[in-house]
Amino acid sequence: MVLPNTPIGYVYNRRDITVLNVSTHTLFLGPAERADVIIDFSKVPAGSKIILYNDAPAPVPGFDPRLDYYKGDPDLTSTGGAPTTKNGLGPNTRTIMQFRVSGPHSPAFNLNKLKAALPAAFAASQPVPVVSEAAYGPAYGTTLTNTYARIESQSLTYTPIGAGSPTTVQLTPKAIHELFEINYGRMNSVLGTELPFTNFLNQTTIPLAHVDPATEIINNNEVQIWKIVHNGVDTHAIHFHLFNVQLINRIGWDGAVKPPDPNELGWKDTVRMNPLEVAVVALMPSVPKLPFSIPDSVRLYDPTNLQGTSGQFMGVDPYTNNPINVTNDMTNFGWEYVWQCHLLGHEENDMMRSVTIGNVTGYLTPLTGPGDQTAAVGAGQINLSWTDNSSIETGYRIERATGAGAFDRSWSPMRSGRWTEVSGREGMRKGSSLLGNEDCSSKSLRH
DSSP, rough: OOOOOOEEEOOOOOOOOTTTEEESSSSSSOOOOOOOOOOOOTTTTTOOEEEOOOOOOOOOTTGGGGGGBBTTOOGGGTEEEEEEETTTTTTOEEEHHHHHHOSSSOOOOOHHHHHHHHHHHHHHHHHSSSSSOGGGGGTTSSOOOOOOOTTTEEHHHOTTTTTTOOEEEEEEEEEEEEEEEEEEEEEEEEEEEEOOOTTSSOEEEEOOOTSSOEEEEEETTOOEEEEEEEEEOOOOOOOOEOOOOEEEEEEETTTHHHHHOOGGGGGEEEEETTTTEEEEEEEEOOOOOOOOOOOOOOOEESSOOTTTTTOOOOOOOTTEEEEEEOOOEEOSSSSSEEEOOOOOHHHHHTOOEEEEEEEEEEOOOOTTTTTTTEEETTTTTEEEEEOOSSSSOOOEEEEEESSSSOOSSOOOEEEEEOOBBBSSTTEEEEEEEEEEOOTTEEEEEOO
């Protein structure tokens, strides 16, 4: 697409629920967003100097003069800001880059040739988008229609590209919540869940910390569509780790449906989410085929606290708002990634949640667990066999300790090796090891 040079502008319609959000711009990118840009200098005289300039507010869209740095800016140290930026020095958030044009003119860039080649290049290099939109039609040699969610939508019905019949996917309610943290009284943003079918008498948003149990659980190649409600005042650059999403549309709280910007079509790993809007994104993570194994992420909910503690959790069901008890236990997060705000001050203050790919219910329990293992003691040897529920196995470790009692002693490794996969329910593994010449008297074993 061609982007005309357009200064930043704002929504000034006071009847618009998103009043004072950014409305007009040239290329509008949040932290972690990227764009492939071609600049045609063919008509620029040699010797010219051109500045790549940023006029976006910080924060977006509210703007704070103390975060607007440029040469000759006012001294704001009296209100917690920075001194005046001197010529040739920083900080400077407006002047990004200088281009110096030299040499003879080259032919103008052939934009039409690029436009003609892009659809085929997109189809050849990118996975097929989840939800069909008119802009994707040329890439697949067909005519497609836009499919957008609405403010009241609880599901989305669409016909996948290349399919002959429609499918319906339930929308998974998520939330961005801005509130004040209790330690220093600072405003802080967190991710969470949004409760559907509520009214002014009910809590609608459940804010969740990174330590709270995972609510983003996705199977390999599973399509999910998230409806993310923004209950705050800042635009957040929400980043999805190691899988991409498709921005379907945004919706103002007043019900206004807003298609993606032209540069937001296709797959993205970072999406701008604006105040008092709903962002609808489709995702379908696909586990790559690798020549090596990747272990499950098995850890405490809160690695910074002792196992068995409970006071650090939200303590409510994220789907019903009913009280629940959460204990800091070892948990299998499968292949664990995160989604987060990519504004540094936000992600460092816990605006981040785990994303689990795979089976999260299985966890390798100690050898004393019922039904896990069998141990046959023979002359001079122990035949140890076990079954566990981990979703992705990479190896095993057998430990021993002398004495009796619970598993609270220092353990030393006896043997490790590769798992042998056997037929059975997907995700189940069995292992066995022959421990020869081991004195098993007064010893305990676990794997």
